[in-house]
Amino acid sequence: MISKFPYYQNCPVAEQIAIILHRIYSMKLTTSSGGNISIKDDDGSIWITPASIDKSSLTKDDIVCIKADNSIIGQHKPSSELPFHQAIYNSRTDISIILHAHPDPLVAFSATGTTPKPEIILAAKETCQSIGFVKYALPGSTQLGQNIADTFSKGFNTVLLENHGVVSIACNIYDVLAQFETLINVARIQINATILNKNFPINTDYDKSFKKIPILSALQKLTSDVTEPFDIENAPLLCNYLNRSYIQGLFTSSSGTIAIRTKNGYLITPEKFDRGSCFESELVSIYDNKYRHGKEPSKLSAILISIFDSNPDINAIFFAQPPTLMGFNISQTNFVSRIIPEAYMFLRDVTSLEPDKLPSIAKYISASTPLVMLQNLGVFVTGKNLFQAFDRLELAEFTAKALFSAIQLGRVNSMSKEQINELIKALDLPK
Numbered sequence: 485m486i487s488k489f490p491y492y493q494n495c496p497v498a499e500q501i502a503i504i505l506h507r508i509y510s511m512k513l514t515t516s517s518g519g520n521i522s523i524k525d526d527d528g529s530i531w532i533t534p535a536s537i538d539k540s541s542l543t544k545d546d547i548v549c550i551k552a553d554n555s556i557i558g559q560h561k562p563s564s565e566l567p568f569h570q571a572i573y574n575s576r577t578d579i580s581i582i583l584h585a586h587p588d589p590l591v592a593f594s595a596t597g598t599t600p601k602p603e604i605i606l607a608a609k610e611t612c613q614s615i616g617f618v619k620y621a622l623p624g625s626t627q628l629g630q631n632i633a634d635t636f637s638k639g640f641n642t643v644l645l646e647n648h649g650v651v652s653i654a655c656n657i658y659d660v661l662a663q664f665e666t667l668i669n670v671a672r673i674q675i676n677a678t679i680l681n682k683n684f685p686i687n688t689d690y691d692k693s694f695k696k697i698p699i700l701s702a703l704q705k706l707t708s709d710v711t712e713p714f715d716i717e718n719a720p721l722l723c724n725y726l727n728r729s730y731i732q733g734l735f736t737s738s739s740g741t742i743a744i745r746t747k748n749g750y751l752i753t754p755e756k757f758d759r760g761s762c763f764e765s766e767l768v769s770i771y772d773n774k775y776r777h778g779k780e781p782s783k784l785s786a787i788l789i790s791i792f793d794s795n796p797d798i799n800a801i802f803f804a805q806p807p808t809l810m811g812f813n814i815s816q817t818n819f820v821s822r823i824i825p826e827a828y829m830f831l832r833d834v835t836s837l838e839p840d841k842l843p844s845i846a847k848y849i850s851a852s853t854p855l856v857m858l859q860n861l862g863v864f865v866t867g868k869n870l871f872q873a874f875d876r877l878e879l880a881e882f883t884a885k886a887l888f889s890a891i892q893l894g895r896v897n898s899m900s901k902e903q904i905n906e907l908i909k910a911l912d913l914p915k
C-alpha cells in the first residue's frame with residue numbers, strides 16, 4: 485500500500501522517511517540494507533535512516549535525529565553515510581531532502597564511469613536536467629562527502645557516485661522521487677536500447693522542434709474559473725489504473741498520463757502529481773473547453789482531446805514511457821507484435837513516428853492502429869474503456885520484453901502473412 489503525499493506532508497519527519505523508504509523498497513529500487521534518506525528540519529536538525537537496520541520493516545521510531553548542536557537522538561546509530569548528507573546540506577542550503585540508493589540500472593552506469601542521458605526522453609530531460617558524476621572515495625569517509633558536496637555545488641540535483649550508486653536532492657519529496665525514479669527509468673531504457681542497437685543515435689535536437697509545436701493551443705481556451713462538479717463517477721476507477729500502472733512499472737511517480745471520455749467531457753490526469761499516490765480530487769474534469777478549477781490539466785490534454793474527437797469509439801487513452809518498449813523506440817528497432825496471436829489481436833501493428841507528428845497524431849490512431857509510438861516522447865495507447873487501454877499498455881510492455889529476449893536468443897520467427905490474415909478473419913478484427 486502506497487501512502488498519499490498529503491499524508492507525507494502532514495506527518496512527522498521520521499514517519500515521512502519511513503514511508504519513502506518502504507515505497508522505494510516495495511518498488512525494488514533499493515535492497516534491505518542499502519541506501520539512506522535524510523530530511524533537514526526547519527530547526528536545522530537532520531533526520532536520517534539508521535545504520536544496519538532492515539529497510540523493509542523500518543518504522544518512524546528507528547529514524548535518528550542529529551540536532552544542530554550535533555547531539556544525537558534515537559535508538560540506533562545514524563547511517564554511516566551521515567558525513568556526506570551533512571556535507572551536502574552545508575553546500576546546498578536550498579535543499580531539504582537527500583535520497584541515496586544503489587538501484588541496479590544506475591549502479592550499472594556508475595560501474596562504467598558514465599551517466600545515463602535524460603535527453604533521450606523529453607519528459608525525463610525536463611525532470612532530471614543534467615547528471616553529475618562523483619569520483620570514488622571510501623563509503624562513509626569525509627573525502628566522499630567532500631567529493632559529493634563539490635559536485636552538487638555546481639548546481640546538479642542528481643549525481644552518480646563512481647562504483648557506488650546515486651544521490652538525488654530536492655526541496656520536497658515529490659521532486660526527489662521524480663528525479664530518482666525518472667533517472668532509473670531512463671537508465672533502463674538506455675540499457676535496453678544499447679543492447680538492441682549498440683550505436684543507436686542519441687537525438688538531442690528534437691526538443692527544440694517540439695517546443696515550436698503549438699500543442700497548447702486548445703488548452704489556451706480553457707479557463708480556471710470554472711468550478712464544475714467533480715466527476716465522482718469515473719475518478720475512483722481512473723485512480724485505480726493510475727496506481728496499477730505505477731506499481732507495474734509502466735508509469736513513474738512523475739510520468740504517465742491517462743484521459744477518459746465522460747458523460748459531459750473528459751477526465752484527465754493533472755500536469756504535476758504523484759502517480760503512486762494520486763487522489764481522486766487531483767484529477768481534472770474538462771467540459772466545453774473549460775477545466776475544473778484546481779490542478780492544471782496535463783499539457784497533452786489538447787492532443788488527447790483531438791484523439792477522442794476523431795475516434796468516437798475510443799474512450800480511454802494512456803501515454804507512457806515503459807522501459808522495454810521505449811528501448812525499441814529509442815534504438816529505432818522495429819517493435820513486432822506479430823510474435824504471438826494475443827499480442828497482434830490486441831496491439832495490432834504498432835506505428836512509430838517522428839516526434840514532430842505529435843500535433844497530428846489523431847489521424848494515425850484508429851480501431852486497427854490503437855497504439856502509436858513517438859520517437860523520444862512515448863507511446864499513446866487507446867481503448868474503448870480504461871481496462872482495454874491499460875491491458876494494451878501492459879501487454880505492449882510484456883510483448884516488448886518477450887521480443888527483447890527472443891532477439892538475444894536468436895532469429896525471431898514472426899507469424900506469417902497467412903497466419904495473420906487467418907487471425908483477422910477468424911476474429912473479425914478491424915482492418
Ligand SMILES: [Zn+2]
Pocket residue numbers: 519565584585586623648649
Ligand atoms: Zn551507498
